[in-house]
Amino acid sequence: MARAPSPKARAESSERKRPAAKRDPNAVLFRGATVVTCDAQDQVLRADVLVEHGRIARVGKVRPSQPVEVIDARDRLLLPGLVMAHVHLCQVLLRGMADDLPLLDWLAKRIWPLEAAHSERSMRASAELGLAEMLSAGVTTILDLGTVHHHDVVFDACARAGVRTFGGKSLMDRGTQVPARLKETTAQSLRDAERLADEWTRHDSGRIHYAWIPRFILSCSEAQIRGALERAQDRGALFHTHAAEHPGEKRAVRDAVGGDDVDVLRRWGMRGKNCSIAHGVQLTPRQMKQLAKDQVGVVHCPSANLKLGSGIARVHELRQAGVTVAVGADGAPCNNNLDPWREMRLAAQLSSPIAGPGALPARSALRMLTIDAARLLGVESEQGSIEVGKRADLIVVRRDELHTLPALDPIGTLVYATQSHDVEHALVGGQWVLRDRQLLTLDADQVRSSAKAEAPRLMRRAGLR
């Protein structure tokens, strides 16, 4: 199989840096911001930031040589757009339909029947609701896990919304409680994933990157997982799956495959920088060290782990072991919000009762949603920090709210006090997606009315109402 360009190379070809001398009519200058760079030194600067041709052109005292739109960013924090590194857009419409159940019952009794009942219309309503919620909260990049069908609709919604997207369909070819509509043959599932990868990699937005996503080891055969790993490797794409989530699941996995999922996945070939797992709650110290050695990342999903009773991932130990850790909200039915600020704060706070305050300091929690997340996605040279030449995925956050003042420590304010509606502006690759708290790429009223109309229909089709 011919080696396709890496996600990074593909993105560069689609969002090629144009000659700096050429005037950009969409250039914008953020004047006088407090810039939380998330660079290697965690620098916080009082500076202007000039965006030209979709990239960060200058940081410092800027006197533009050409006319440029100026945004007064005094009393504002300017930081990299946040990365939601594990989310299920297909499940957003399921919010509130599966509360108070443990993981395996939650999946078999509610989530799978509801996913199986999706139509194209309900899938679009679900994806747009999630995208509207996340863009409003300052998320500019997602790693999204689809269900088995209708993933073209999800990618189309992501492309229209302007969010930078890594994602793919769920691969499922076995499992006793999986509905027939969600169970494909190994060949069918891999063939459809190849089709999606081929079609959406060429999409002209340049912001869609296919990821190979076997759902979890209990719903996937060895052949399917090996097939996904090989294709991800050949195409320079991401491989992502759920693993080491819940104690009950851990027992079921041992019964089914004779060992822990991360160990079996490793035996089947899961290693390398392009691989990551979500959750990692049940990992042993030995497994943490092995993941670090294999360069496999972990996405921490604190709210979902608490709600489903999975436990608390030992994130400070993972980081100490050298594992790259990012953060995700997981699905709306197990959270029930897609709020990066809540997840960031929880990630920082949950380490305290385990290892004491400061075990996971605020600056580390912020990095897990910015530069560390970019590293997990393999795009840390292109995004995740505010440095000249990087993509202008930026957000502007108010710091003069009643619940944030006096806001003397910018990073502490962001991690412990900021709420999603404090996000004022957001840009992806220099393109505005949120301005003065108004969504520009999605019609919020339309998103609301579609969600209200489609949710009861979906429940009826699933036989749950």
Ligand SMILES: [Zn+2]
């Ligand atoms: Zn998940």
